[in-house]
Amino acid sequence: MPQEKTYDVLIVGSGVGGSILAAHTAEHGVNPKTGERLRVAMLEAGPYWRGEPRPGYGIPLRRQMITNFISDSPLHLWPWGMVKLVGGTAMHAGASVYLPYDIDYKHWVDEGTDWTEESCREAGAEVTRMFNIHSEPDEMLTRGNLMFRETVRAMGREVHQAQVGRKNCLYTGFCEGGYFCRYDSRMTPLTNYIPLAEKHGLEVIPDAMVQRVVIEKTGAKPVAKGVVFQQNGKTRELRAGKIIVSAGVVGTPLLLFRSGYGAKEDLGSNLIVENPNIGKHLDIHAAVVVSAYFDQPIKDGIRGAAPAGFFFLDDAGPNGYSRLRIKDSGMLGIEEPWTLARSPQAPDFGREHKEFMKVGRMHRGGILVVLMKPEGYRGRISLPAAKMEYEGNKIIESRLREGGEIAREVLQKMGGKKIAGFDMRPIYHIAHGISTCRAGSDPNSSVVNPNFESHDVENLFICDASVLPRSASGDAIGPIATVSVLAAQRIVANHFRRI
């Protein structure tokens, strides 16, 4: 196979982690010996819907490709259900963001990193600015949002206002049912870090399915030399001084496995470098959705209103573990008719059902109960099948039942009827999963060190959801972005500064 262009840095994956690293290395990194600007390329398995962002309007290509037609099939899907696309699918479902809590920093230090609040302060500020993280003004709230807030307060519980990463939102609510925003209002790498990186010379290589990282065993320690990938039916190889893998909580362990890097029992004779932690320690959310019907409309407008949960109450377990987040996600303006038709509040069939369909969209509301990072249980990604293995346990189910009961009480006090879902079985989903190549100081229990360098392979770095040892604050995008800025700062400082 002919080797092509050589780069200083190759980044695999263009989600939040990869894009932040691309922007920082392209803008701030230099060749330590010559001082010249770095040659940086970012490979992505999905397509590139390129264009200078225009929040509130969108650009023609994205407006065409992102139809807002909710049942429209995603064009490029990973087997594990996430969409392949330059920019990734971060900030989906309303773009709510939770920056790391104090307890996250404590956990990260406990797990063997030096990612303290102090060391991440600058990163957090950058993330807040780049993603335009803010709380929505009261004018945007639906009747249901406000009823939720007042009811929770009246119950004597503290209610928090969620923050979102959006700019010039039209409040259609379509992002709640899908991954994208055709108006460029949802702040994603496509609207912030990628345009910045390209201004500083980043080369984006789309539709490039990376098969493996080339790992060679020539000296005392194996060395990452490049990547092999498929593009337009051809196999290509690129070489680089440093390889950064940012392929996500499933994609990263899968790629490392295909590169011969992982657990001996998984790889057998294909083993090049052993690290049994790759693909293990998976941490995800478990959730239940509790819904009700209201006599009066609780939503606002024919087309959407607030496309995110605006208020939530937190019920943290000891030491921040097993945190329940109970939020008003279901008080929105958009509900797909086919979901409403099959909802627990819908009559069985016939004219009664049809009448319900004519008025029900504004009368049905729900509360999402999420259990963050339960203590004492971890799943794994089975390799090479890339399937999530996460069965949960009775502690998780019991804690979610507690949350379901709280949600039922809130809905009852709000005047909801036909309350359903509080006793349902938990939903386990890979979205927001973390920790499958976790960071730590001990090579026996982690894959990368606190500087995001592989314990086992020279010139190989990992930074994405997979390195987070834990995240109590919830939807992992805030912690991922914060830690990715920290990673970028450290990689540039340690490897791409003029000597």
Added chain:
Amino acid sequence: MRKDTVSRREFLKKSGVAASAAVTMAAPAAALAESASEQALLKRRTAVFAALGDTLIPTDPGDPGYRSLESYKITEEVMKGLTAITDADVEALNQGSRAFFNGRDFLHLTEPQRADYLRLIIDGSHISDKNLLKTLRSVYDQTRSQVFTVFYQNYPENVIPRDAGKAPIIKVSDKHQITNPNTNKLVTGWDISGFKGPLTWEEEEERRAKFRKFDWQE
């Protein structure tokens, strides 16, 4: 009545049609007969699902429903998602009404009787054969879910035409990449439920004007 989980081919054999044909006819003729019988079974299967759809989402004068979309082959579309239901199970539902409606099949009931029959299945207390009840409920639940999904996903205005590169095809004169497949030519599930789909450019402009007052950065 009892649950019969045989396949369509096995059902044909059990019903005796194909078996007798195999004995008395030459091979090509037997194949023809089998094909004709399969077509008859398919016709009845289609009729049962169409009747279920009509009962689930009734059509009245001035109030279109499932039946209004039969000319757009909605039952054909619905059946694409119901292949796991065997012909035997469909027939069990069709014939299960005999015990309650003077020996009449579901297909021969009036619309109110069909609705009553579905209520009997949902209620379950009058059907003592637990296996049969399980079958009837399974057919009902799967059909209900599929009918509501297809209808309220806006069939037949549920597909955005795409080019070879999977890019949505927009009108040549369209300056704003509007891809809403819903039209005002036909009353569909979206229309009934007041769901309008993606915005027009004019509606976008209205919303921009509104939200500029609250939360906007140019």
